[in-house]
Amino acid sequence: MPYELHYWPMIQGRGEFVRLALEQAGADYVDVARLPHEDGGGIDAMMERLDAEPVRAPFAPPFLKDGDLVIGQTANILLYLGPRLGLVGASEADRIWTHQIQLTIADMVTEAHDTHHPVANGLYYEEQKPEALRRAAEFRENRLPKFLGWFERVLARNPAGPRHLVGDALSTADLSLFQLVDGLRYAFPTATARALEATPRVAALVQTVGRLPRVAAYLASERRLAFSENGVFRRYAELDG
Amino acid sequence: MPYELHYWPMIQGRGEFVRLALEQAGADYVDVARLPHEDGGGIDAMMERLDAEPVRAPFAPPFLKDGDLVIGQTANILLYLGPRLGLVGASEADRIWTHQIQLTIADMVTEAHDTHHPVANGLYYEEQKPEALRRAAEFRENRLPKFLGWFERVLARNPAGPRHLVGDALSTADLSLFQLVDGLRYAFPTATARALEATPRVAALVQTVGRLPRVAAYLASERRLAFSENGVFRRYAELDG
Numbered sequence: 056m057p058y059e060l061h062y063w064p065m066i067q068g069r070g071e072f073v074r075l076a077l078e079q080a081g082a083d084y085v086d087v088a089r090l091p092h093e094d095g096g097g098i099d100a101m102m103e104r105l106d107a108e109p110v111r112a113p114f115a116p117p118f119l120k121d122g123d124l125v126i127g128q129t130a131n132i133l134l135y136l137g138p139r140l141g142l143v144g145a146s147e148a149d150r151i152w153t154h155q156i157q158l159t160i161a162d163m164v165t166e167a168h169d170t171h172h173p174v175a176n177g178l179y180y181e182e183q184k185p186e187a188l189r190r191a192a193e194f195r196e197n198r199l200p201k202f203l204g205w206f207e208r209v210l211a212r213n214p215a216g217p218r219h220l221v222g223d224a225l226s227t228a229d230l231s232l233f234q235l236v237d238g239l240r241y242a243f244p245t246a247t248a249r250a251l252e253a254t255p256r257v258a259a260l261v262q263t264v265g266r267l268p269r270v271a272a273y274l275a276s277e278r279r280l281a282f283s284e285n286g287v288f289r290r291y292a293e294l295d296g
Numbered sequence: 297m298p299y300e301l302h303y304w305p306m307i308q309g310r311g312e313f314v315r316l317a318l319e320q321a322g323a324d325y326v327d328v329a330r331l332p333h334e335d336g337g338g339i340d341a342m343m344e345r346l347d348a349e350p351v352r353a354p355f356a357p358p359f360l361k362d363g364d365l366v367i368g369q370t371a372n373i374l375l376y377l378g379p380r381l382g383l384v385g386a387s388e389a390d391r392i393w394t395h396q397i398q399l400t401i402a403d404m405v406t407e408a409h410d411t412h413h414p415v416a417n418g419l420y421y422e423e424q425k426p427e428a429l430r431r432a433a434e435f436r437e438n439r440l441p442k443f444l445g446w447f448e449r450v451l452a453r454n455p456a457g458p459r460h461l462v463g464d465a466l467s468t469a470d471l472s473l474f475q476l477v478d479g480l481r482y483a484f485p486t487a488t489a490r491a492l493e494a495t496p497r498v499a500a501l502v503q504t505v506g507r508l509p510r511v512a513a514y515l516a517s518e519r520r521l522a523f524s525e526n527g528v529f530r531r532y533a534e535l536d537g
Binding site: 109110111112113114124126127128130131134135148151152154155158159162165169173174175177178183186189190193197202205208209212213214 | 350351352353354355365367368369371372375376389392393395396399400403406410414415416418419424427430431434438443446449450453454455
């Protein structure tokens with residue numbers, strides 16, 4: 056039975072971290088909300104399905120269904136999928152470290168999102184623009200270099216070498232770091248280029264992941280949605296610099 | 297060898313979620329940064345220790361040391377401790393659901409924090425007060441009822457009954473929900489009381505957890521720090537209502 060991914064059908068968003076892992080593993084999965092309406096696709100059907108979940112309904116999309124099991128929270132989905140997709144080390148120490156990196160990526164995703172929505176998710180960007188200008192400046196000057204610097208350090212100190220975040224094999228964390236940096240490059244091209252100059256190992260890892268045959272094929276396919284001003288990473292020229 | 301918890305010594309903060317689990321389990325642990333300076337306590341020693349960590353240094357406190365293993369990210373620490381402290385179910389389904397709830401609690405903690413720091417953690421509250429007023433209003437009116445409503449639903453739909461979030465036994469998620477609501481009551485007494493009227497199962501769980509003998513003894517001890525305007529949950533009258 057294929058994995059079912061349930062996520063907003065028009066954006067990469069947080070669902071993209073799950074999509075990338077499924078794609079790189081060549082997993083059998085259905086991106087349910089992107090199906091035609093008559094096959095159960097669409098946002099309304101997804102939200103009805105979430106609400107109708109009898110017992111363990113997640114707080115919000117994305118969620119994954121694997122048979123009877125329903126799993127929410129992006130990092131938690133990847134924690135579940137990691138061993139099944141061969142995208143995490145076998146030892147508990149490797150798994151807990153991979154997940155720690157995953158949660159730090161999730162923190163940075165939230166901070167990147169909040170640059171354009173610093174007051175409320177329910178308001179438009181235009182309704183919180185003065186606040187966004189302040190928060191984005193802080194993000195560019197302090198948080199972006201600090202987070203990327205931490206990933207650089209993780210790579211530099213990996214005893215197995217800087218080609219992967221954990222050990223000597225590709226993990227969900229590598230794939231998610233690719234997606235994070237790809238999003239940052241879209242949203243903050245100037246600030247991200249500057250930060251990556253100081254973090255060459257991060258830049259190299261991102262390039263390597265983007266060229267993995269399955270990842271590259273996915274990125275070139277119609278399954279890969281474009282970045283847009285509806286997603287987590289949004290390009291507003293006034294927020295970059 | 298006792299567990300070592302490393303966290304800011306003057307606040308409850310995110311470290312408190314770990315402290316509560318260790319306390320309820322009667323675990324042998326040392327709250328290292330709260331030791332006297334000559335025994336390795338203090339903030340400077342903690343940050344030096346974090347920076348000197350040769351390989352897998354977390355992004356920020358709290359972090360836990362268990363022998364050679366160093367674990368960061370609050371929810372990740374609890375994921376690691378859950379089975380060791382008897383604070384999570386045995387099945388993978390229970391563990392992944394408990395962790396999903398834990399991550400949703402973590403999301404709400406971040407949102408509660410950002411009510412007083414909507415622009416930058418590195419600025420004082422007084423430097424971002426107009427933004428804080430807007431974000432806090434949004435939090436009180438939308439996010440607080442939405443999150444507590446989700447926990448209420450989790451309790452209402454638990455097939456084992458509403459006494460616990462997962463199954464019929466105490467878990468790290470129950471303890472963390474206690475801490476979350478305790479913090480919300482401190483920071484937003486009026487708005488939280490209003491939200492809890494609509495979520496009686498959450499209110500009952502929080503009361504039950506607070507009366508567990510070990511939790512109650514901990515809360516009455518000197519080990520329990522007071523809430524303050526240096527922590528995650530801060531009481532500024534103008535942000536409540």
